[in-house]
Amino acid sequence: MKPSRSRRLSIQSLEGRRLLAAVNIPDDLTSAPDAIVSVPVNIDSATGVRGAEIRLSYDTSVLDLEADDIDFGSVWGTGSDTQVTANVDDAAGTVVIFVSASSALTDVSGSLVELPFSVVSDAVVDSTTVLDLTQVTLNEGQISVDPAPVSGTDSTDGLITITAAATGDDSISGFVYADANNDNVVGTGEAIPGVTITLTNTSTGTELQTTTDSDGSYEFTDLAPGEYEIVQSQPVAYLDSGVNELTVTLVEGTALEDQNFRELGLLPQYIFNRLHTTSVLPVGSDRWTDAITDINTFANATSSSTVAASSVVAASTSSTESTSTAGSDSTASGEPLIDEAELGSVATVAANVATAQTADMGTPVGSNDDDSDDNEAVDEVFASNLF
Ligand SMILES: [Ca+2]
Ligand SMILES: [Ca+2]
Ligand SMILES: [Ca+2]
Structure with a gap:
């Protein structure tokens, strides 16, 4: 000394x-x-x-x-x-x-x-x-x-x-949602589950990751105060609103809420799937949320445009009982993948989509099941202008 x-x-x-x-x-x-x-x-x-x-x-x-x-x-x-x-x-x-x-x-x-x-x-x-x-x-x-x-x-x-270590008061949370009614508020049925959110402490470089819950929410707890960058991995099935990155300052002892990512709605190639889903599942129900989650998962897993298109056609075949299941390939989810010849031109795909949508939209909702709740559910989706 x-x-x-x-x-x-x-x-x-x-x-x-x-x-x-x-x-x-x-x-x-x-x-x-x-x-x-x-x-x-x-x-x-x-x-x-x-x-x-x-x-x-x-x-x-x-x-x-x-x-x-x-x-x-x-x-x-x-x-x-x-x-x-x-x-x-x-x-x-x-x-x-x-x-x-x-x-x-x-x-x-x-x-x-x-x-x-x-x-x-x-x-x-x-x-x-x-x-x-x-x-x-x-x-x-x-x-x-x-x-x-x-x-x-x-x-x-x-x-x-x-004292006990961080109580969880120091947190950052928010929602990922498709703002169907364009009111900048997370509404019923607008949640987007399964979206990856990455949080980076920009002073220490520490990186954390989570995915949104069934209600579209995400939360990081027990954080140190400081500057953070929140990055959303764009959910493939949705039309991007353009803001996928937020920079925030977390003050000690505070919960920073509503760090939301807003999407504009489903992309056209995924609309049929969602319609089909909504026709039998009430908006916001557990089964409806599960189905939307499946669409998101499928979209993220098969994000190339060809596969996305095949998803539409595959959905179309299941609805119209056509015979377009001949492809030898299949997607990760096991849905039939149409081969090049059968897929044809973009115009053909578009026609298939139109046919599928017309067929589905022309079928009285509840023809399989007369529960009027189903009609209300679909009415709600149409009213919300998602499509
Ligand atoms: Ca003393
Ligand atoms: Ca909304
Ligand atoms: Ca986005």
Whole structure:
């Protein structure tokens, strides 16, 4: 260990004026295991102070401190001419700090120094640890410190309470939805499940990923405050509204909600599937959501235009009982894939789609099942102008 007293402070006489100051460490500090807590050594009035020597000790089984991290406190302002010299004995758990400036301070209150202690990862939650202020000398003793800190317990000592790690309050959440009624609000039946959302902490580079739930929602919890980038992987079946990336600032202790990604509706090649689904499943029901999820999954898994087109034709065949199942290939989902010759021109595909849609839309809803709820469900979808 280096000599603790590496320099002497040069102090001018204060012309007989007897000054008094109170110095202490707060006793209401908190920190979670594995976190850093900035510990100030505060002074109530810094009038005339141009130098301070501060000694304290801490429990090395709970706290770690690096001398280089110790910084001057708020009373020194910008600290352009403030010097800090610190020695830490991390075996004994003792710290000696000298802080000084070229001119005396005015009547300000605040911190003389700031000590960023890191709390060990196995610190016990709800336990406390004492920061024992053992000695403070101002202007080499020309300014009295009252009450005078002593080694061991006294009223100037600080206390850190170990709290549970992040509570989940620090979170980012939102929805991915197809805004069918164009009101910029997530409505019934507008959720897009299964969409991948990637969250990147732009200062640390830490990346997290999740997928939207059946209600289109996503949430990242237990986040550190900071700058984040939220990126949506565009759901293939939907018409992109154009905003697939958000940059946000997460303030400590807050839940950043409604970080939504809005899509404009299903792309034409997926409309038939959804119509077919909606004709038998009430909008927003579990089965309807499952079916929409299937469309999304299928669309994402087979995102080439050829396969997307075949999806339409495949759907068309199942509805119109045509014979276009001859292709030898099949898609990942097992639906028949039409070969080139049978697929024909784009015009043919378009005709197939038109036929399929006409056939389906021309069939009275509920012909398989007269439950009027089905009609209402379909009416709702048509009313919502999804198609
Ligand atoms: Ca003490
Ligand atoms: Ca809406
Ligand atoms: Ca989008």
